[in-house]
Amino acid sequence: MKNYLMATATLALVSGGASAGGLDRTGQSMGIIFEDGNYLELSAGHASPELSGQDLAPFTTSSTGNVGQSFNQFAAGLRYEFSDQLSFSLIYDQPWGSDISYAPGGSTYLGGTQAFANSDALTGILRYKFNENFSVHGGLRYQQVDGNITLSGLAYGPLNGYNVSLGRDAAVGWVAGGAYEIPDIALRFAVTYQSEIEHQFDTTENIAPGVTSQTTTKTPQSVNVDFQTGIAKDTLLLAGIRWADHSETKLKPSAAGVDLIDLTDTTTYTLGLARRFNENLVGSVSLGYEAEKDDNLVSPLAPTNGFQSISLGLQYSKDNYKISGGIRYTKLGDAFAETGTPDVARSSFTGNDAVSFGLKFGYYF
Secondary structure (H helix, E strand, C coil): CHHHHHHHHHHHHCCCCCCCCCCECCCCCCHHHHCCCCEEEEEEEEEEEECEEEECCCCCCCEEEECECCEEEEEEEEEEECCCCEEEEEEEECCECEEEECCCCCCCCCCCCEEEEEEEEEEEEEEEECCCCEEEEEEEEEEEEEEEEEECCHHHHHHCCEEEEEEEEEEEEEEEEEEEEEHHHCEEEEEEEECCEEEEEEEEECCCCCCEEEEEEEECCEEEEEEEEEEECCEEEEEEEEEECHHHCCCCCCCCCCCCCCCCCEEEEEEEEEEECCCCEEEEEEEEEECCCCCCEECCCCCCCCEEEEEEEEEEEECCEEEEEEEEEEEECCEEEEECCCCEEEEEECCCEEEEEEEEEEEEC
16 A cells, blocks of 8 residues: 555645645645655655736726745655554644735736745654554644735725734644555545644734734644545545635734735545556546635635646655655636725736646655
8 A cells, every 4th residue: 555655645745835725735644644664755846826817997907917926845754653553653844825926016906915924834643553444643733833914005095005024933733533444455534633723923013113912813723534445456546625724814913903814714625546557656646626615706815716736646666765756737716806895806816827746755764
């Protein structure tokens, strides 16, 4: 079974931030806990979104330009097996992020608006196997987050030119789940819950110069359901569902007095196949889908509504190591960037997409 894992896990590396809802960038995969023996992995990814819009009346000649900035992702993992029943995994990832920037002088409504967020997380997971069929896993996640938001353009009225800086904050959450497996047919059904994590940021706003306050927000709770089974010799069927509670991620600094983040919950689906070509080479293909919401008025800081994607992965293994790579094309759902109360559409984002790729190295020791 382990010979499939690197090809499929590489797809998870490239599946996040250029497409998923909210600030989700990695999908928070727990795949490493199902590896065999002692194992180390390192991975890197790059995403290049094309996310352009056109202002609505009366500024129909104004274009936003490409507001989706390219970004890199890094991850690492270590699994250590204490016994046939008990193992420990340590996972580093960058689960949440934003790189949105409207060029000044482009969109009349939104030109100069920016949102940047960064995160680092370290998760420790214990897994206990009752027998070859049933297991449970759980642990703690230590997470650091910071961010910076600028609101600019006529759409923001009195908040035009507003900036808030969120100092880096660390907090802890938890992870729990279980799995059912039938090794003879490579079947696995796994469910993992990850708790919300509450952060309190030291906050500096330019409309209250010299005054630092505290702003509380949460990264969302989520549930990952992962399924795989052999369907023919050397062929594996893969499926997954991820639900994330993005609507709980609110940000209301004291001087601004309004929520700066307006996100909706998402459910993301994946379906794929992995195929062994020979003893060294495994390939995989995966489709991804996140439904468009009925309300296509969205935040200018996340101007998409759902997506469809296709990912391709290839893994080469020999002796104790594996090298794998993946590439993903994502068609981003059309949406209207809105501001105000009640919501008013300002710019139309249509025909956008993203390309992302990743590389992973794994070593058994």
